[in-house]
Amino acid sequence: MKKILYILLENKSGVLSRVIGLFSQRGYNIKKIKAKPLKNNKKISKVLIELYKYKNINNKIKKQIFKLINVLKVKIVKK
Amino acid sequence: MLGADIVVKFLIKQKIKYIFGYPGGSVLDIYDSIKRIGKIKHILVRHEQAAIHMADGYARSTGKIGVALVTSGPGATNSITGIATAYMDSIPIIIISGQVDYSLIGNDAFQECDMIGISRPIVKHSFLIKNTSEIYKTFKKSFYIATSGRHGPVVIDIPKNVLSNNIKKKYFFIKKNNIKLNKKETVKKEKIKKIFKKLQKSKKPIIYVGGGIISSESSKYLLLLLKKLNFPITTSLMGLGSISGRHEQCLGMLGMHGTYEANMAMHNSDIILAIGVRFDDRTTNNISKYCPNSEIIHIDIDPTSISKTVKSNIYIIGDAKNVIKKIIKILEIKKYKNNIKKWWEKIQSWRKINSLKYKKSSRKIKPQYVIETVWKITKGNSYIASDVGQHQMFTALYYSFEKPRQWINSGGLGTMGFGLPAALGVKLAFPKKNVICITGDGSIQMNIQELSTAKQYKIPILIINLNNSVLGMVRQWQDINYSSRYSQSYMKSLPNFSKLVKSYGHIGIRVHKKKELYNIIKYALKKTKKELVFLDIEVDASEHVYPMQIKGLGMNNMILKKC
Numbered sequence: 001m002k003k004i005l006y007i008l009l010e011n012k013s014g015v016l017s018r019v020i021g022l023f024s025q026r027g028y029n030i031k032k033i034k035a036k037p038l039k040n041n042k043k044i045s046k047v048l049i050e051l052y053k054y055k056n057i058n059n060k061i062k063k064q065i066f067k068l069i070n071v072l073k074v075k076i077v078k079k
Numbered sequence: 080m081l082g083a084d085i086v087v088k089f090l091i092k093q094k095i096k097y098i099f100g101y102p103g104g105s106v107l108d109i110y111d112s113i114k115r116i117g118k119i120k121h122i123l124v125r126h127e128q129a130a131i132h133m134a135d136g137y138a139r140s141t142g143k144i145g146v147a148l149v150t151s152g153p154g155a156t157n158s159i160t161g162i163a164t165a166y167m168d169s170i171p172i173i174i175i176s177g178q179v180d181y182s183l184i185g186n187d188a189f190q191e192c193d194m195i196g197i198s199r200p201i202v203k204h205s206f207l208i209k210n211t212s213e214i215y216k217t218f219k220k221s222f223y224i225a226t227s228g229r230h231g232p233v234v235i236d237i238p239k240n241v242l243s244n245n246i247k248k249k250y251f252f253i254k255k256n257n258i259k260l261n262k263k264e265t266v267k268k269e270k271i272k273k274i275f276k277k278l279q280k281s282k283k284p285i286i287y288v289g290g291g292i293i294s295s296e297s298s299k300y301l302l303l304l305l306k307k308l309n310f311p312i313t314t315s316l317m318g319l320g321s322i323s324g325r326h327e328q329c330l331g332m333l334g335m336h337g338t339y340e341a342n343m344a345m346h347n348s349d350i351i352l353a354i355g356v357r358f359d360d361r362t363t364n365n366i367s368k369y370c371p372n373s374e375i376i377h378i379d380i381d382p383t384s385i386s387k388t389v390k391s392n393i394y395i396i397g398d399a400k401n402v403i404k405k406i407i408k409i410l411e412i413k414k415y416k417n418n419i420k421k422w423w424e425k426i427q428s429w430r431k432i433n434s435l436k437y438k439k440s441s442r443k444i445k446p447q448y449v450i451e452t453v454w455k456i457t458k459g460n461s462y463i464a465s466d467v468g469q470h471q472m473f474t475a476l477y478y479s480f481e482k483p484r485q486w487i488n489s490g491g492l493g494t495m496g497f498g499l500p501a502a503l504g505v506k507l508a509f510p511k512k513n514v515i516c517i518t519g520d521g522s523i524q525m526n527i528q529e530l531s532t533a534k535q536y537k538i539p540i541l542i543i544n545l546n547n548s549v550l551g552m553v554r555q556w557q558d559i560n561y562s563s564r565y566s567q568s569y570m571k572s573l574p575n576f577s578k579l580v581k582s583y584g585h586i587g588i589r590v591h592k593k594k595e596l597y598n599i600i601k602y603a604l605k606k607t608k609k610e611l612v613f614l615d616i617e618v619d620a621s622e623h624v625y626p627m628q629i630k631g632l633g634m635n636n637m638i639l640k641k642c
Contacts, residue, residue: 014195014207021199063383069204069224 103150105177131161136504152190167491203231290317291355324479339434466522469551496525
């Protein structure tokens with residue numbers, strides 16, 4: 001079972017760095033990351049981030065990411 | 080219209096009175112506009128960090144937005160400490176920073192730095208404006224972001240060509256800003272009912288409030304709530320003044336240097352009603368031993384603060400004012416009744432220990448005595464800006480604030496050098512009120528150049544320097560944790576402060592007799608109607624701040640006096 005963060009954000013320069021910055025600020029290491037614009041709306045990008053296992057960080061990081069102004073949606077997907 | 084003119088006109092439209100800054104190549108267009116348009120007063124500082132601190136002090140004392148203007152490169156990097164200070168304490172300020180021409184960005188141009196990148200972890204949001212036509216929108220958004228939800232600093236980076244470009248559009252004031260808001264307020268009726276039930280059942284309740292009460296302007300409602308509930312209340316460092324320090328239900332500050340009764344009440348409580356606080360590590364000590372029998376009801380506007388360090392049992396995300404009003408309403412409707420006489424008896428027994436007593440001395444001036452004397456003269460009705468260190472803690476403990484927004488200090492980041500510029504900002508906002516800056520010999524030297532700014536604009540404040548010729552708080556830690564090995568906490572070459580201040584054109588007085596203290600402070604306060612007065616008070620260097628929690632233990636483990 002993998003936990004993946006599914007994030008929708010505005011497709012502008014510097015937005016992804018804000019998201020990634022949150023991980024580095026809090027000392028989390030990213031296992032995999034994938035980002036691309038949505039097919040039906042180029043103004044919005046989809047980012048998928050797989051994390052290593054950390055204790056109860058999921059909700060914390062989700063809240064922190066959702067607080068960013070350019071982020072539209074965050075959810076944790078299990079695979 | 081010129082880009083720079085749009086910026087200045089927008090600020091005027093937003094009723095910004097002062098702008099604090101320092102000119103430089105890439106913002107000269109804005110400076111030219113300020114000169115041409117007028118209507119807005121620019122305060123020229125001596126260092127950009129102080130510009131941000133002044134805007135910060137202005138914002139803290141008035142509740143309005145503070146605006147600072149710095150140039151690109153070194154100007155922007157100098158402002159970082161100020162921005163981080165505002166970010167940690169959630170203060171709404173706008174920082175306009177210059178930037179090299181848009182075409183030069185990324186070319187390592189002269190005075191270029193990636194301000195957006197550098198400031199990213201310490202801002203609520205930041206913008207880089209690419210076209211002159213975006214200026215309106217961006218500024219509108221920034222002002223909205225800075226003052227909505229949990230307040231915070233916003234950086235706007237404007238390239239020089241954007242400022243000097245002309246656009247044909249006439250200036251118009253946008254009313255709408257299409258911004259996504261993370262407003263997930265969960266002020267639900269069931270939750271309020273749940274809270275009511277908990278409060279009704281509790282035998283040992285305590286209310287714990289912080290800076291959120293002050294920034295949401297809800298201290299009036301807090302008083303009502305206290306009257307209805309008859310609970311004891313304790314405040315964090317940022318929350319001082321949200322309730323009068325002399326209120327009979329107020330136990331004072333809690334945490335690392337909090338009062339004995341506040342920390343004991345927290346530790347032994349069964350319900351903690353926390354409003355507008357973030358359970359900072361300085362107020363919780365060791366998380367695993369934190370208030371073992373307490374259920375926590377947490378009310379905060381910021382969803383990320385909920386269960387961040389301490390798990391809360393019931394939480395409400397929302398504006399403190401709204402939630403307090405709703406709680407008061409339900410208390411009235413359901414006819415709240417709860418008898419906590421025994422709890423109050425217990426608290427009175429803790430109060431009797433009088434953890435703030437200190438050894439009086441007939442000759443040496445004790446720092447606590449200075450603060451008490453200042454309180455006697457001002458009766459708690461003056462604006463106090465403080466720097467960071469022992470003097471800050473002494474002020475927090477021995478000066479009872481009467482109203483919110485009177486206590487201006489750097490709580491989250493603990494920035495030495497914050498006091499003087501912030502006090503100047505407060506005085507600009509309230510020219511007729513007493514503004515006192517309480518500082519130490521280490522802190523004052525971090526931004527002492529602002530005495531020149533005070534001279535230029537004739538800003539008369541009273542500076543009280545508790546001079547013990549050592550770095551007090553560092554030395555205290557070295558005394559307690561490092562067996563008194565004083566590594567680099569001693570200043571061997573302090574200037575003669577009173578002479579130094581005189582050379583800046585102010586009044587400087589050195590005080591070293593206890594008998595004189597009262598009269599001199601009184602005289603100085605009279606003098607500050609027109610001139611800046613600097614009191615360099617020689618205080619006892621051996622004094623420590625007590626109570627002090629023992630690191631790594633619970634809330635109830637405190638050292639109360641020097642061993």
